[in-house]
Amino acid sequence: MTRWRTYSSYLKEKYGAPVYRIGVDGGFSCPNRDESRHGGCAFCDGTGSIAVYQRTAESGYRRTASYDRERAETILPRLLSIREQIERGREFLSRRYGAELFSLSFQSWTNTYDSVENLRRIYDEGLGVMDFRELLISTRPDTVPEDVLSLLSSYITPERDVWVEFGLQSASDRTLRLINRGHDAAAYADAVRRAHSHGLKVATHVILGLPGESRDDFIATAKAVNSARSEAVKIHNLHITGGTALADDYLSGNITVMGEERTLESVELFLRHLDEDIIIERLLSETPFHRLLAPRVFPDKSKFLRRLEARMEKNGTRQGDLASGCAVRP
């Protein structure tokens, strides 16, 4: 038994078998990369996150710094690409893992940053390719107007949950300003509340080790996730990638990144303050090595997870043992 609530066990309990995510790039852009917002989050290298089997050339899309109306209006190539990406993902996951059940994840950039009409066509296209157990939409807390949430909730069925994945990164407004997130912690709490009111489930992305943050900040972020009643969390340790504002700070010697020991300690601390029923979807960042500036020396994921498990066993700790209370999630 692991010392935290794993995503794989949640999926097996709910669906009776492993469910594999097919991650697709829907050709979206990001409002935070608009010039008026000074070029996006300080840790963002402008490549978006993309599944490994879709990384033929990182992504086939060329994006402008802000909303690209012309590209958004020529939607047909995007629809075609989504279909191809799903087929490629299914083929890869079936061959590699014998996958039979799938979820569809729009994971690159801000996947609600478009007109409702375009969003409908994009989500419909993906969901029309095959049966998916879950639809997962990654986005920002400030990019989920009511009509978009209504559209997302229309995809909920008795057999299919719809999840919204919100980037919070930190509950500290000082840190959010420093990394140029373009929203505050209150915007996150409000977005989660509104998503829940539409019957959507929520996963929250956080980063441990952001500049100037201490143990108290990690605990405050865990508490913010608890009080928003987010059903799941993805924990990332700070990675510095080339071409980012943080890369300049790192190369100037103004900031450092956590090594393995501090990351283990921080993840353990965060988990201990997180409510015990929150599903842990991720515990570590995974950046392609050719884009990673720091940390360059770090164990691989399975080694890190084994060491985390051993550490928590030795310390007699587990997820939620320092949390103030376990709220029942909607």
Ligand code: SF4
């Ligand atoms: S919200 Fe996401 S895509 Fe947009 S700038 Fe930040 S990290 Fe990059």
